[in-house]
Amino acid sequence: MTEPLAADTVGRLNHLDSCAVSDALDKLGLKGAVTGLVPLTCARRIAGKVLTIRLGVGEPPPGVPRHIGTTAIESAQRGDIIVVEQRSGLNAAAWGGILSRGAKLRGIAGTIAEGPVRDVDEAREADYPVFGRNATPSTARGRIVELANNEPITVGDVNVKAGDYAIADSSGVVFIASEEIGRVLPIAEDIAAREAAMAQALLDGEPITKVMGANYENMLRR
Numbered sequence: 001m002t003e004p005l006a007a008d009t010v011g012r013l014n015h016l017d018s019c020a021v022s023d024a025l026d027k028l029g030l031k032g033a034v035t036g037l038v039p040l041t042c043a044r045r046i047a048g049k050v051l052t053i054r055l056g057v058g059e060p061p062p063g064v065p066r067h068i069g070t071t072a073i074e075s076a077q078r079g080d081i082i083v084v085e086q087r088s089g090l091n092a093a094a095w096g097g098i099l100s101r102g103a104k105l106r107g108i109a110g111t112i113a114e115g116p117v118r119d120v121d122e123a124r125e126a127d128y129p130v131f132g133r134n135a136t137p138s139t140a141r142g143r144i145v146e147l148a149n150n151e152p153i154t155v156g157d158v159n160v161k162a163g164d165y166a167i168a169d170s171s172g173v174v175f176i177a178s179e180e181i182g183r184v185l186p187i188a189e190d191i192a193a194r195e196a197a198m199a200q201a202l203l204d205g206e207p208i209t210k211v212m213g214a215n216y217e218n219m220l221r222r
Contacts, residue, residue: 034156080108086115097122
């Protein structure tokens with residue numbers, strides 16, 4: 001069962017967008033934003049706690065062979081996000097359609113892949129959000145294996161570990177370290193509230209040069 005504190009944190013993240021969270025990280029001097037990861041299936045925002053998978057060339061850990069991604073799906077809690085690193089350089093899908101259907105049934109919020117994914121239409125039919133670098137028809141079978149679960153990975157130039165938080169939408173993906181979420185959230189919420197007030201001021205007839213004046217330009221000063 002998801003811990004109440006984690007559930008509250010995810011709920012607050014779901015009321016934000018990636019830009020407000022990225023701005024909050026900038027204000028704190030923290031890294032977390034990743035560009036180039038786009039929604040390949042459902043054009044909606046996801047936010048949640050992170051589980052990690054690292055794929056690559058080599059021998060999988062000893063034990064009963066399992067298809068990539070299945071261990072993470074079975075261990076995930078409702079609302080989690082599975083984050084996959086596939087930096088092998090091979091054109092091999094880091095995620096596929098049956099995985100999307102299985103994750104959807106588990107109530108997983110979505111998948112973020114540092115690498116290509118496939119079966120995009122199938123994931124779209126299942127209404128399951130998948131973010132990735134690009135799409136490919138090429139299978140992982142015979143090309144790459146699952147090297148690790150819930151160990152630190154790298155997405156873009158951001159180090160990501162299990163238990164961190166992620167938010168993803170059409171602007172990109174942002175990761176927030178679990179130890180920093182308590183600092184990041186209030187700042188992101190303040191930024192979002194101030195920008196909502198600015199949007200309302202425009203609707204009320206304020207000139208945009210006034211609305212986007214010095215207060216906006218200095219909003220992220222530390």
